[in-house]
Amino acid sequence: MSTPSDTATTYQLDREYVFHSWSAQGSLTPLVIESAQGSYITDGDGNRLLDLSSQLVNTNIGHQHPKVVAAIKAQADLLCTIAPQHANAARGQAAKLIIERAPQNMRKVFFTNGGAEAVEYAVRMAKLHTGRNKVLSTYRSYHGGTNTAVNLTGDPRRWPNDLGTTGNVHFFGPFLYRSPFHSTTQEEECQRALEHLEQVIGFEGPGSVAAIILETIPGTAGIMPPPPGYLAGVRALADKHGIVMILDEVMAGFGRTGKWFALDHYDVVPDLIAFAKGVNSGYIPLGGVVVSEQILATFNDRVFPGGLTYSGHPLACAAAVATLTAMEEEGIVDNAAMIGETVLGPGLAELAERYPMIGEVRGLGVFWALDLVSDRASRQPLAPYGGSSPAMAELVGALKANGVLPFTNYHRLHVVPPCIITADEAREGLAAIDKALSAVAHHYVG
Incomplete structure (x- = not known):
């Protein structure tokens, strides 16, 4: 376990010497990752987060197999x-x-x-x-x-x-x-x-x-x-x-x-x-x-x-x-199919029934996206094409506060955990998404 001084040093080294991709360098505040295991990562402050991003949708077999x-x-x-x-x-x-x-x-x-x-x-x-x-x-x-x-x-x-x-x-x-x-x-x-x-x-x-x-x-x-x-x-x-x-x-x-x-x-x-x-x-x-x-x-x-x-x-x-x-x-491919069919697919559809902010749920396996809108009738995106919005920034903060590392792009929340995720872990992720959507529901105007 790293100490606060270790985390601060890691952050300082990154900001002073690392040039990040797809970013304006002066405004970055990167999350310090200390370790990872299975479907979870641990940040520099010791917070354990369910990785619903699979980093960049690539840790299919999970962390540190x-x-x-x-x-x-x-x-x-x-x-x-x-x-x-x-x-x-x-x-x-x-x-x-x-x-x-x-x-x-x-x-x-x-x-x-x-x-x-x-x-x-x-x-x-x-x-x-x-x-x-x-x-x-x-x-x-x-x-x-x-x-x-x-x-x-x-x-x-x-x-x-x-x-x-x-x-x-x-x-x-x-x-x-x-x-x-x-x-x-x-x-x-x-x-x-x-x-x-x-x-x-x-x-x-x-x-x-x-x-x-x-x-x-x-x-x-x-x-x-x-x-x-x-x-x-x-x-x-x-x-x-x-x-x-x-x-x-x-x-x-x-x-x-x-x-x-x-x-x-x-x-x-x-x-x-x-x-x-x-x-x-x-x-x-x-x-x-x-x-x-x-x-x-x-x-x-x-x-x-x-x-x-x-x-x-x-x-x-x-x-x-x-x-x-x-x-x-280990039947990991079959597990991904099962999680999609029995947990994530039905669970995300149920959230869409309760939150009109979810314009559409799309996906299969452990590869899902929520198309988020400010008005379901007009399908007005919650953030502009090629950009973000205060609503999406608030959603990301709420997800992290509820123990989830998210993947968002423009007006979408992608739900893309490792293929090894268990049903209980997937339900944990759905509960966190539920709480986060509730926190940003005031941005819906339709």
Whole structure:
């Protein structure tokens, strides 16, 4: 247990020397984290908080899982690092376990250090495979902070980084609650979204489009499960025009939705899968691209022009092997599905019945979002797009005061605990959300 002086020193060192992401540096007051275990973190003041954020929706196996920690230690004793051109047991075993959980057309894994790089390399593969340059992505999306990935991103983090990267084209994906197509049913939204996408392909020139990249279930943008038939429709359009279909499973993959991959809910098979986060719960940075047989054939006799010094890092891959093995042995993916079906889904729906501030509840597994509004009839968001509000700031404070570490984005509260969360812990989280919503209910004006 740290002392107040330890906490103060940690905070001082951070503020003096650490440059934080996505932040104005002068106004930050970062929370000091002392330790974490399972579904909880402990802050520098000794407060124990239920982690309903999974940090950045990545600690799927929870904090400090003993089997993963032990695997990292064992690998460190054996071999800390080795260049990617060599074969390594941890790397090969990690790739095997990933391929065994992927669709049957997938053959190999190209390892990266995280999700943004996975997207970068998936796009590069698609462009080289097709000989085309354009990539289509949705406005409500986040694909990473590197140059290509952030320009493919739809949300406002793209705006100050938007260099007009050649070939990046955005379109509207389906989202019935805030439909850009004036739809009234999921069936209408699906049909109109697909018609819109086909028009975009036509106007851009089908022979110029290398890839369509989609988050299987958009995460940071709002956890919006696609309507039935949409992803299959995108697959059909891609096949019709010789376009590579890339599914970004960085946030939704590896148990988060109650399946190994979110795509398993939708009976769709992409050409490339970008992954990261949950593959080893972020214990050591790791990401990658799962490559289909069709794409692989392009590079069997042709040099792939790309690589990373730390691709398939042994420590990270050992953590992935231990994570995927433990998730299998301990039924963690099934637990995520059960928690969503029996606790979080019903519990959040019940809160929506009592709090008109909750405009919509969306999600599955341990991947949920509350769309918060100041007026349910007009669906006026509780905070503006790309910003926050006093109401959302008050909500975050109330959640922490009630023992929860939250994940919020603009006008939404995301409920995204580790996949290991127990039913009792999930109910504890729901009770804290209930109290916090009660504390901010005065912001509702509808």
